[in-house]
Amino acid sequence: MGKTKTRKRPVETPKEIEGVVIRFAGDSGDGMQLTGTQFSSTSAIAGNDISTLPDFPAEIRAPAGSLPGVSAFQLNFSSVDIMTPGDEPDLLVAMNPAALMTNLPDLQPAGRVIINTDAFTAGNLKKAGYTENPLNDGTLGNYQVIELPITSLNAQALESVDLPKKQVSRSKNFWALGLLYWLFDRSLEPTLRWLEGKFAGNPILIEANSTALLAGHAYAEASEIFASSFKVREAAIEPGTYRKIAGNEAIAVGCVAASILAKRPLVYSSYPITPASEILHYLSHYRHMDIRTVQAEDEIAAMGIVIGASFAGKLAVTGTSGPGLALKAEAINLAVMTELPCVIINIQRAGPSTGLPTKTEQSDLLQALYGRNGESPVAVIAPATPAEGFDCAIEAFRIAVRHMIPVMLLSDGYLANGSEPWRLPDVSCLEPIEVRHPSSDDAEEFLPYARDEKTLARPWGIPGTAGLEHRIGGLEKDVLTGNVNYEPKNHQRMTDLRQEKLDRIADFYDPTEVDGEPEGELLVIGWGGTFGAIRTAARRARKEGLSVSHVHLRHLHPLPKDLGDIIGRFKKVLIPELNMGQLSIVLRARYLVDAVGLNKVEGQPFKVREVHAKMDEMLRSK
Amino acid sequence: MGKTKTRKRPVETPKEIEGVVIRFAGDSGDGMQLTGTQFSSTSAIAGNDISTLPDFPAEIRAPAGSLPGVSAFQLNFSSVDIMTPGDEPDLLVAMNPAALMTNLPDLQPAGRVIINTDAFTAGNLKKAGYTENPLNDGTLGNYQVIELPITSLNAQALESVDLPKKQVSRSKNFWALGLLYWLFDRSLEPTLRWLEGKFAGNPILIEANSTALLAGHAYAEASEIFASSFKVREAAIEPGTYRKIAGNEAIAVGCVAASILAKRPLVYSSYPITPASEILHYLSHYRHMDIRTVQAEDEIAAMGIVIGASFAGKLAVTGTSGPGLALKAEAINLAVMTELPCVIINIQRAGPSTGLPTKTEQSDLLQALYGRNGESPVAVIAPATPAEGFDCAIEAFRIAVRHMIPVMLLSDGYLANGSEPWRLPDVSCLEPIEVRHPSSDDAEEFLPYARDEKTLARPWGIPGTAGLEHRIGGLEKDVLTGNVNYEPKNHQRMTDLRQEKLDRIADFYDPTEVDGEPEGELLVIGWGGTFGAIRTAARRARKEGLSVSHVHLRHLHPLPKDLGDIIGRFKKVLIPELNMGQLSIVLRARYLVDAVGLNKVEGQPFKVREVHAKMDEMLRSK
């Protein structure tokens, strides 16, 4: 216990490498998310491309040292363009036995593992389900192991800091971070600065954590436990101002931006649910921007509030996850019938039912498309990366307002929590969202269901406008007046109009981009958060000489009009999805193409390797 | 006003005709539903085949004489096998101007119309939107018109009955019924008997209505307003005991039968909604059969009660319509995850949103299949005719219990209210529904998620059984113990198992029946209440020499295993649906067949003519 097996060797200058995948793993109480986030920010600021994958426990506070209590954070940082957090880590930091137990299987063959030996007590080993101590029984034989009594080393370093022992132990993650900063030649500055901001009112904590960080760094330098340090150069990424952003935050910021672009106050109403709650949290900080967040009594109420706010002329949006979307279905249909603009954000998680609330999945696509009674077309769009949540939020409002239709924004748990460097868009390129409410001047000719010729949108006449008094509701409406109409032909016409209005949204799309050759053997079609894994795999396959192109769909309803043609130019079609084949159903039905699915529901994103293997298989089997 | 234009001619013996379509139309207060039902019963008892289509107003009591207040009832009775209420009526009874206004357009060219001239007052004409009196302005030029002051003639006949004038007027529908009984050579007996039962405590009403009936009959005989009477012979229908039954009633009786066949009490919980409420009403009369109906506070609660009752070991079923199904989605998913047997009846109505609550549609198929978060397979079956609701209800429970899965029974407003003669099945042919609950003897090996080899059903262990204490819930379950399990592979395995369990339901289907040749030019595939129109059209087309076969799907999820092969044997596929192409999506995706849809959402069933024309068009365009 606690013995320091360090293999000292002379230190060389940093070795240059293309990129590294690191995973920090420890107990929930060990601050792994924070450590990972700090390393990510520092790497991003250093100019690397990064991609992250947090993986935290379902429990609030699982018992210390237990398997369900393990919290992990994976980071891929690189000097080249990367699009995923990496399949298998090159380096694992295991702060306790449970973390080693659950994370070791993912480590690269011959990968490096840094272990906090202090945590490998008999009690912790038992909690982790080890009968033998893995440090001694050959379990780690195939890996490069660095065993360090991190808890004690940190305690030693903090001896002079006036804090109780338990608190001291809390900074050991910063000690480990310091160690890794040395290993990857990172500056300590950003983290030191962050600590000062974070604990502004609490100098003792600044001191403790800074000291730990510096001590870890110094230890790496002095002890020479590492043969050399490594350097990951700046990535050749586009010049600009960058910001690290996670998916939920990007959507929230996008909503605020939409409010600015539309010059309209925004109402966000939501009922908390994992993994969507953060959007509510973020937006509640924007009161000064005339953004009203309303925590409703349930998901139905949240949707009702959104419909009411939209009727009254505000940008209105709700956010939820799968089970909440199911509850909103009936109310969403009211927005469909009354043709009121609104945005419904759904952060997908593993289902069915409560399922695996903290795990990712793409299995709400069919629910989004078809999960309502009657013929009920709504627009559906999905971001490809965390940062794209920003663009999608703006586009969702743009579509909603332009076509007077509810728009579903489908993100997922992987995007929600994962982050990437986001190059800030040039604000002058962000087009305003045009909103027009008929005024009293339009009163004489006001017909609530008359339609814009181009978009088929009905006028957004709002309460408070003299002369425009009118009544809407969930019963079938007359094609012009919006009054209740039970006539057979009117119902057919309105059904057709609602569909046609949706279809015309596609008139506004840019042509679909095909990554790779515009025709060939295999077309891979994906949507949502699997973008990175698919694109990386497709590019890898192309480098290997395979004829693979990739189309990523942001627009799922209506589909782009050129998609059929593109599909027609390939011999085979592959649709990888984190569900059992939902987009497959849509595309097979629509284009009668014998698309093959690569389907996985394990609560985890695709590994590049999995997608690549499938491409390989399909092309070899031709 | 009130003048009697009768063209008297000598009476001949009844003319034999194959069948007739009659529509009774009048104000909601005129008792048209009753009149139609009586004529139907009498015709059924007389041995005709019948099919009916009630069409009542959305309002409870629309203003007397108004267009929205018109209530109609169409009846097709015939000496040959018929499957629809008929496209256009041969004879229309119009009790007031509004009824004439809305129903005349449907009448056969040169059809017969009987008019109650007493109701053609200036006020009523105006309410109906007539600017000219249609009796005088040539509107009726192309029809055979019989104008009768029915109200006055009835009043005269009832002079001796001691009732206030308003009440007397109420029996005028029986006067009209008597008239028609003479015209179609019907016995008065069944109706006279019915009146005695119905008004058992109220002899004055028996007298009034019977007198009216006899008077109408006598008037037809004496006045010789009809050139001849008609006779529709008994249909050559299968021998047996018959009963006229409407769709909702058939489902209710089927539920009771399932309870008998399973030897298990049944719990039906529902929140009232048109057009499903009647199932609740029917079943509430079966307390003596140990059937508990529970009117819940909403649809979610109804589903919750069903899940609870199922967990406790009872047959459990809920009934609703589209908007209610949307609300139940989240709870249905709990039944999917906990693999509890239950039946969800959905009587489809025109949507989206509140839509047209009293009108029929088939637009909840995709909602039934996909309207829940995550991968959530449930079985879906649909009756083809009103009486088939009986078989489907039993089968729904059989599937639910055998496979431990929720089963959706999709009926629609047309089936719910329409009725047909139902040949009572031989009770000895109704197979028992096998229910097995593990007992305390199984306690040692009890694993709540262990599976039956053949069906993959899990054991239905119920509270109250010592030693079987276990816990279930909506979080992903361990593949054997049912405990919460967050492991990636376990989730995939459970997802696969839930799907595979569903798929195996198809192992128990009979081979799919093809009506017509087993291969050929055109295969028409239908589901649900459009059966009659499609089959009639297909047979008509075949008689005309066209190569048309018809497959009607009772099982929509999983689909029959032989369906792909059958489809493969035809050049073209047509899918007529009262939606915008929902089964089409499913079959196109599954079989990559370029199926053509015939789609209509007018709140009305298909006319045979419409389906026939489409077949014709598809075969001519080949």
Next chain:
Amino acid sequence: MSTRPIPTPALTKKDFVSDQEVRWCPGCGDYAILSQVQKVVPALGIPKEKFVFVSGIGCSSRFPYYMNAYGFHTIHGRAPTIATGIKIANPELSVWVVTGDGDALSIGGNHLIHALRRNMDIKILLFNNRIYGLTKGQYSPTSELGKRTKSTPMGSVDYPLHPLSIALASEATFVARAIDTETKHLAEVIERAARHKGSAFIEIFQNCNIFNDKAFDNFKARDVRANRIVRLEHEKQIRFGADGEKGFRINHCELEVVDVNDGIPESELIVHDEHSRAFVAYMLARMDYPDFPVAIGVLRDVTKPTYEALLDDQVMEARKMRKPDTLQALLESGETWKVG
């Protein structure tokens, strides 16, 4: 050329009659309520275009179609949520919810409670006919135990909910009761509700002559009402009876009916205080025939800030502390770095 409506013209009842044909059954109590609302609202000094009537589903919920104002006939039970959204979006609007006993208390019970507890400034008119009208006669949560209806041929086994108790327990700031046929009193109560700033809840006994005729006749009928109905008036003694001879006293924590003719000093009689703690109102609300007379009028009227006002205050406060970000500032609000 269209003409501009003048800000607050002298509106009349006719201004609020829409062009839609009223489609309730002849004789339905809903007509009287519609008529009183149409009479009250023009007098409020609010421009017509600021009125929004929101309803759920039910016979009563057809109400908005008949009001010439903005209207929203929503879905079953959810009207309070949509009204909440409207009011939050535009606090200047006068937002009304029209609902039935099933709509408000069965499927919509939760939204009702939450709208009330938030003290949203919306006026909720609950048309209580103790039956489901639109779906043709099933019992409702206010139907009496043992009620025989289409869905309960042997009588219902559900104990009824008491709408006023629920409203009071939900901390509603204005709670009242009225009767469709007592039109003058009804109009007064509606006007009081309209002028209240905050959530106002009125239970209106409404006759459904088709499915539950005469449901309230045992206390509201002309010949009995003097002794079976008590009208509450603020700061007045609560009195009823043909000559106002009866009143109330608290005796051992229980409400007791007393008669001044029995020598009870008038000074002992309870005086109605609309502003008192909720439980006095609760006590009065729960009086039911035959044990007690039925109370109508305003049971409770207290003032506290509304939800939308508190929310607006936060917006103001936030703006005082921090100027709205420009789009550029918004984008740069995280930790940023420059490349190239």
Next chain:
Amino acid sequence: MSTRPIPTPALTKKDFVSDQEVRWCPGCGDYAILSQVQKVVPALGIPKEKFVFVSGIGCSSRFPYYMNAYGFHTIHGRAPTIATGIKIANPELSVWVVTGDGDALSIGGNHLIHALRRNMDIKILLFNNRIYGLTKGQYSPTSELGKRTKSTPMGSVDYPLHPLSIALASEATFVARAIDTETKHLAEVIERAARHKGSAFIEIFQNCNIFNDKAFDNFKARDVRANRIVRLEHEKQIRFGADGEKGFRINHCELEVVDVNDGIPESELIVHDEHSRAFVAYMLARMDYPDFPVAIGVLRDVTKPTYEALLDDQVMEARKMRKPDTLQALLESGETWKVG
């Protein structure tokens, strides 16, 4: 060979401990409640297999996993409906609902109300920590106005709901309150609820040490509780204070705290009556610190037939009047005719 469990063996607490690892945060108040329930239920003389614990979603809702009995961890807010289904299906089971303040009063408010008003014989334990625990710290419907949480950084603008008022207004037949840390009293109240025939509702103040630590300390802390908590006991004067010197009186329809040391005759003090009309309980329920002490114990305990019993009665009655139909008779129950 499996062994048959004896009908009612002498059960102990251990019999009700399941094999599942308890996964609440260390220090969470939920542990104490679990422990008391596990202590109380063996003593009820009910075989273990007759217990069913049903929950919704929330930290508290993990409860059933830890009870070695039948358990159902359902979906958010719907536990009362599933419990209702279970109880209707098998009235012999002892059915418990474990729920949180969000689960029961936010998304599930309507089902709670309806389960209570039906007087379903189910025991509802509401773990009120005045916060959303499982979703990591948003305010709940019982959080105080102005509460700063993750979703309300400027403070919540929702007025809180009062669980006991809602329960009483929903006509619950047994209503009580207890505190996680007052374990002996908690056990007594749980046992009373278990023995009550009908719907029993207990609000349990539960500390969430992670997201809302010490929420109840201002009245429950050891050094203040004598003066800030009052325990209700049936047919006893309601007294509190270090020496029980304080009590209550009704003064002009309002509750008044009095001190016998101030010369108030003891005979004037209110005696607690669990069976009295609901509004006395209502009055006591609504007392809140600092104006009043907080009442714990049984506020209301009255008896009336349960929903499932009335339903069973109808089944019995119907069977007396009419024998169950055979399948043949069922089919022939309409008007039939013969062909051929």
